[in-house]
Amino acid sequence: MGAPLDTAFLDALASGEPTPGGGGAAALMGAMGAALLSMVCHLTLGKKGYEAAEHEMRELLDEAETLRTALQAMVADDAAAFDRLMSAYRLPKASDEEKAYRGAAIQNGLKAATLAPLECARAAAGVIRLSARAVEHGNTHVISDVGVGVLAGWAALRSAALNVQINVPQLKDRTFADHALTEIAALLDECGRLTESVHARVTAKLG
């Protein structure tokens, strides 16, 4: 049955502390998607009838584990970026000099708090793209796990997108803001279609 679930993270998520919050949850869902793809690779490698997929599965496993490690680290990165932004908002604003310093710190904090979910969205898109390969070559006995993997990746990507969108309106650097929104829109468009196509392939293989 593997390791029992440690609920400390869920307790922290449910608490009145703002971190970990939705950004960390997005990264964790992405990591879960990557983990499920790794499991599918492990349960395909060395199995009779899947000899031809051996090389592809080894490559997939490497890429899934790289994405998982990155996404796991993003749980803490997201909280750190949020906490830094909150500290900037709490800076003194009595004098003009203080106001200018605080304003610049908030803008820097907003950029970091936008880049964190953007990076999460890119990694979640990576999980979704891997799932499209896993559904073709993975062990059909665990094909539903590819399905759960792609759904976790898609929830992570859409969640990360919300965390980009919440920061963008306050950004003064509109070039940066527009680039972030354009990239998110492209990822959502590509991966929305890819997710539904992988999901449909999984469902067809289940029937």
Place this chain on the structure above:
Amino acid sequence: MGAPLDTAFLDALASGEPTPGGGGAAALMGAMGAALLSMVCHLTLGKKGYEAAEHEMRELLDEAETLRTALQAMVADDAAAFDRLMSAYRLPKASDEEKAYRGAAIQNGLKAATLAPLECARAAAGVIRLSARAVEHGNTHVISDVGVGVLAGWAALRSAALNVQINVPQLKDRTFADHALTEIAALLDECGRLTESVHARVTAKLG
């Protein structure tokens, strides 16, 4: 920053052991959705401008925590049901008597392994329904967390549905099988629309 992420569960998910797998991941995503709604309640209660939502938020918090506790327990329940089913498949099948005993054990195991994700799907639907109330009454500063909550609940529900669908074809009790599929289809239909409507409300409030 709250509790650091314990990666033991993710390591177990990624390993070559079939449990925890997609069923456990579904329950965990549902629990994350419930946890985020609890956080939104905590960050709304006692806040200026949200006095009128006090009673609703207390009720919502209670219901979210009940669902979270149930979904957290389902992570282990799902693995137990799967492991029991695998044990049934490993029973001896030399004599006719053994074959009959094994066949009955497999059918019982399949029913339990269908009921586990069905229960997860019901709880995930509960998270989605709560998010529809949270988006109307929750603190708008953390409205993106309601969005992540509903997306986590929706990923949990669709994932649980795949885990129902993978077992149903082998069930000999077709009345039971049809009831399970009908219930899942109804939950997917209701909650698919509800999720997109909550997501749209969140996005509108972000802009």
